Amino acid sequence: MEPAEEVQIWAPILADPLDWPPSSATIPLPSQVEECFSYVYGVDGMEISKFAQEAEDDLGDLIVKEKWWRGLRGPRKRRIFPWGSGGMNFHRRKNNEHWTLDEVRKLVKGVKTYGVGRWTMVKSRYFSSSVRDPSHLKDKWRNLLKACGVPCTSIRKEKAQKTMFRPLDTELIEQIQGLAIDSASTSKIRKHRGEGTTS
DNA sequence: GTAGGGGTAATC
DNA sequence: GATTACCCCTAC
Numbered sequence: 001m002e003p004a005e006e007v008q009i010w011a012p013i014l015a016d017p018l019d020w021p022p023s024s025a026t027i028p029l030p031s032q033v034e035e036c037f038s039y040v041y042g043v044d045g046m047e048i049s050k051f052a053q054e055a056e057d058d059l060g061d062l063i064v065k066e067k068w069w070r071g072l073r074g075p076r077k078r079r080i081f082p083w084g085s086g087g088m089n090f091h092r093r094k095n096n097e098h099w100t101l102d103e104v105r106k107l108v109k110g111v112k113t114y115g116v117g118r119w120t121m122v123k124s125r126y127f128s129s130s131v132r133d134p135s136h137l138k139d140k141w142r143n144l145l146k147a148c149g150v151p152c153t154s155i156r157k158e159k160a161q162k163t164m165f166r167p168l169d170t171e172l173i174e175q176i177q178g179l180a181i182d183s184a185s186t187s188k189i190r191k192h193r194g195e196g197t198t199s
Numbered sequence: 200g201t202a203g204g205g206g207t208a209a210t211c
Numbered sequence: 212g213a214t215t216a217c218c219c220c221t222a223c
Contacts, residue, residue, distance in 0.1 A: 098215080117202065136217075138202065143215060
């Protein structure tokens, strides 16, 4: 695990969404690094020490590259005009948040439990207090399939993929791919039986 | 009412 | 040009 990689992973999380691109790159405190590691990898402080290559390695001493934010996707900013734009077709967007790793995990768990297409059930079980509605779950699943299932064929595409906030871990990608294959076969069976999607 | 698919804006 | 999140339309 390259230290520079880690910087690229947690740096956007530490960034102030209202200060993007950041006016200055700051070296976070070890406690902040620890907090971000536990957030990204779901590990506690004890396990974090395993990431250090040598005993003297201090995660807080990671060197932040100048303008490290270049090439990374910043928080989404959408211009919302109170008077609207584009005439009658303008609509306010309720939510502009990027999906967190935790949300993706919950989505995968939901699909695992209820199957692809049962978005209302996934919503009520795992996203009851979230702003994500069933269509958001559907859209995110579509994006995940696209992101996980399409092999990288060009340098440009590979570059673009690297700009994603937090790369998914291999286990999660395998789960998504597995569930996609399962859903394809079960939908065939459902169609054969004459069943529709219910919620 | 719900899900699928297309379209679009924002971001790089 | 590609990706992502959101919205709209349509079919069931």
